[in-house]
Amino acid sequence: MRTTLYGSVSTASLVVHWLLIELGIEHELVLLDFDKREHKAAPYLALNPAGVVPTLMIDGQALTEAAAIALYLADRHPEAGLLPAPGTPARGEAYRWMFWCANTLQPAYRAWFYPHEAAGEANVAATQAMARQRLEAAWQQMAAHLQTQGPYVLGEAPSVVDFMLVMLMRWSRNMPTPTDSLPVLKIYAQRMKARPSFAETYRREGITDWL
Ligand SMILES: N[C@@H](CCC(=O)N[C@@H](CS)C(=O)NCC(=O)O)C(=O)O
Structure with missing residues (x-):
């Protein structure tokens, strides 16, 4: 099919x-x-x-x-091998970070790119300010995680979480503080971008x- x-x-x-x-x-x-x-x-x-x-x-x-x-x-x-076995602690980590991408990063990006949705045209600036603050705090959190638990989100091996996360990093490229401004994130993304599938x-x- x-x-x-x-x-x-x-x-x-x-x-x-x-x-x-x-x-x-x-x-x-x-x-x-x-x-x-x-x-x-x-x-x-x-x-x-x-x-x-x-x-x-x-x-x-x-x-x-x-x-x-x-x-x-x-x-x-x-x-x-892009996901650890079901029921293992590593699988729990994979769910944790995928849900973090979907529940924390994606809504904040939605607010940044579609700022009229949350509270109308009159509040676009405040909505974007909130979105930016949430995204920057979240990326700081991820940078700290990768610094201590990396090189990939789940540790030594790449997983499906890294594909999701690098796409979401890319969305910040024209924002006031792109994720590339955090060196640990920039190096991390470069590692994923080197995969032939990315090109x-x-x-x-x-x-x-x-x-
Ligand atoms: N939660 C959805 C969000 C998808 C989403 O917001 N996609 C955007 C593009 S990045 C879209 O289709 N925007 C068009 C629109 O909302 O009109 C998912 O993860 O698939």
């Missing part, structure tokens, strides 16, 4: 695209045009009622939520920044 990723260039679909390439999963990439609001049109809303990307069609199932899809792909490919994802999406 065909695997199809619905995404948009340089968005939350990037982690799924990157993992599909990393894991060698044959797939079709359908890029939705946000300017034409293809992600808010009925055919796509039938797959993803929130009208956001990504959505992964896999074995006839429409899966949404980037972090959940990433975990599921790692589960389906245990040979890649291939960039090539297929036509992305050239944050190299």
